[in-house]
Amino acid sequence: MKVRFFCLGFTLVWLAVGCAGIHGLNLWPMPKSVSHGGQTLYMSKDFGLRYEGSNYTDASGILKDGFARLLDGVEADHVADYNSTHFDHSVLLQGLNVIISSFNDQLQFGVDESYKLSIAATGNPRYVYLEAQTVYGALHGLQTFSQLCHFDFTTRMVEVHQIPFTIIDTPRFSYRGLLIDTARHYQSLPMIKNVIDAMAYSKLNVLHWHIVDSQSFPLEIPSYPKLWNGAFSPSERYTMADAAEIVQYAQRRGINVLAEIDVPGHALSWGTGYPSLWPSRDCQQPLDVSNEFTFKVIDGILSDFRKVFEFRFVHLGGDEVNTSCWSTTAHVNKWLREHHLNESEAYQYFVLRAQNIALSHGYEIVNWEETFNNFGSKLSPKTVVHNWLGRGVAQQVVGKGLRCIVSNQDKWYLDHLDTTWQDFYMNEPLTNITYPTQQKLVIGGEVCMWGEHVDGSDLEQTIWPRAAAAAERLWTPYENLATDPKKVTGRLAHFRCLLNQRGIAAAPLAGPGRVAPDEPGSCYKQ
């Protein structure tokens, strides 16, 4: 840790490397750079939002809403009941001045998420300054600021310590994802929104919504309205309006929604409404490759998706395809022979045809790694390969010039309860990838919350705090990351307690995933 001293009437401590956590600043994820002093200011009761010098006018209210959430987060927990007349106004922070240079608030992939947050050593009235290229960078700045605010039980005020400070921050990866699975268990809308809220707290930015799988089809597809007959029950469903609400809710927090249909291998539930999608009633998976209707349905789904899921990418799955039903079902077998395809060629044919349909709707494609492992050179160059089986895949993918998302299951699968937060923290997406051009092809990583054993009762504690450990890996510059996770334990414990205060049921750090605390004690020590 480099420590330099400046004489500005205060002592400023510059931390070029913040891996161990900056003393007194329990920020998660750790920003790119932080410099700070040691003064304390108090949040004024009418702490307000000001746009002086900003190009962005916030017509959609994204920033205003984010600011309101900030105030809720720092004040609602406790009643700030001080009497401000007792205070010298020079120690009161009057508000937050946001300066955003871009007019545009389209949430594109790769949108500029950087920000600069600062409070000067002097000034009257005192303001927090938040500068960003886009409103989404500013939202991250608000999250960071919220973590700098502390309710003090003696003064009954919200305090901001270590002033003056300047925080300069930008994400390491542009894709920082979390998968939820609403096919193995339905998750209610408020539960999904809670997950999105907590993602915003940890600066994750892609909700990978594995909507549909073999077990159930909860989403309404207007083009093929019987598809959601595959829902577990009439009430375990999402209307398209629900989906649009989720997308909008996420967007307003700077989070994109990556929708997935996992074809052809994980689609048994599709046949509940349209049995002809099955090879036969006795052999229901993968989707019938020989039936033109199969591709019409995929086209219909993606066409409906396009109206709601505005993200650049759609996930087409493609994993765990056992093609034996195709050979054993007479009419599919006949079709294979007519087209001179063996099973694995038919698998390739299916995936590539689905890719083309997605491309025709303006999507770029994400596919699970088996598609790359089996016929990588045939995939559309617009494919992003989604690693999951093991380590070393990203290296091969970028070597072939394709983009990659890292989710190796041994470290980043949240349903693996024996994978500890330390494992999540230490998993490095760029392992063995040294060329900068290849490094750029790794667009980021994603932690996966598969839902076989996760319903509304245990979703949050299985995700958090372990997903947060990965979130720092994906956000914070490599140089600032701890090489020994022990050094961040206290800071992550602090973030876990912050999640608890905000109503997110993050589990204790000690032990495996979603473990109960084993004895009485402080949140900050468990």
Add this chain to the structure above:
Amino acid sequence: MSNEFPISASISLGFLCILCASFGVLVEGRILGLKSNSDLDDSLVYLWPLPSQLSHGNTTISVDPHLSLEVGGKGGDSSIVREAFQRYRDIIFKHSSRGNAVYDITNIKIIVESDNETLHLGVDESYSLYVAKQDGLSILGDATIEANTVYGALRGLETFSQLCSFDYGTKSVEVHKAPWSIQDEPRFVFRGLLLDTSRHYLPISVIKQVIESMSYVKLNVLHWHIIDEESFPLEIPSYPNLWKGAYSKWERYTVEDALEIVEFAKMRGINVMAEIDVPGHGASWGAGYPDLWPSPTCQEPLDVSKNFTFEVISSILTDMRNIFPFELFHLGGDEVNTDCWSSTPHVKQWLQMHNMTGKDAYQYFVLRAQAIAVTKNLTPVNWEETFNTFQENLHPQTVVHNWLGPGVCPRAVEKGFRCIYSNQGVWYLDHLDIPWEGFYNSEPLEGIDDASAQKLVLGGEVCMWGETADASDVQQTIWPRAAAAAERLWSRREVTPTENIRVTVLPRLLYFRCLLNRREIPAAPVKNELARRPPAHFGSCYEQ
């Protein structure tokens, strides 16, 4: 089983005309040939807890997403009613409805007789609820709740919200089996849930969520076990060093926080019963005032020999009286090991001077604390050891809080004391191996046949001790099992089935657990053998 229940066919006369009207439209979902409503047994009434009396028809009516509120009676125009209506509107209309439809129910009328909003023990919580399609022939159209107090109206709103469900076919909120006529009132006046914020601090947001979910099952007392030997999180203005016993500077409640929790609970018809557990569970008090310990090496029970101990108790009760208006106050008194008293020289000397054994001193302590409470107009509640040990020496107003085992309430009421039932073998939520049936089948009046003696049983309480429950798992440890007890405490004995509950009760509890999940409460699967365990495999919420 009484004549009134369950009444699938007996429709009160006032509704016959409505039944005659045509309700011929099949909902779209049925036409699509969906699985029946997750194989729901249609003969059951999916309300939790079951109302006292009800009758219903067999038609489906729709509810306007812009449902409006009309109030009447002296107490109708109350912020408690209006805010509750807003909450329930948010709950009922979580999904966007299809526009431009004509709805059967556009208005809910809430008539409250009294404008007295004092929330005391035994406040009238009864209500009547009518839900019927508005047409020219009926007197009562739309939805109507009639209650004597605002708290009865709250219970009625909860029941109404459970009658409403979003139909994904028609994309509107519907009430099935209408018209409905429900008359309801609680079986017991005290229907409690204990939260322990000493073994683990619970953030205010979590406490509020627990209170909110209590209102869904019509529980009405939050027993706040604020303090114990592990930590002292509450601010006591008279003795400001006491909350030095908090785990950390952040794991604390200010007086204003506690007031806000009390107010939040009151808006939901829930009283907060505070507890200081003396003298046995007070080690954390000494972090701020070491004089309260017999000695730094022997810290518990509180030092019986010092007047200072009782001065602190008296001041705590004064401070708490300003926060907690509920007339019942819990003074603990359980698990007192008096060894420290006999082994610490100055306390031992005091015992000898006063000619007391450890047990005598224990009684002296409890009775003195009771007397302090009574002078402050508080009714003492004490854990059963105090009754088991001192019997009728306790203050006659004492409410005995059972926990060790069965048979205590019968003995307490025989001596004329009131009693709260919390038998740990069936109603301790931290006992993860007690399944929902254990909670459901237990009976607070077991062994008490005399009607006047039965009246002394105020009710019961399920206890969520916090040794292994923090913000991450407290709610799934509470729910759905606390709901099973809540039905026992709310619903008349005659309307709750005793036979074959896996058929007569389980489907309703499964349904209610999913309702909790839909309302953001992480209630755990019902069928697991151990509480708060994850679902064993994929599947529908309604089957797990």
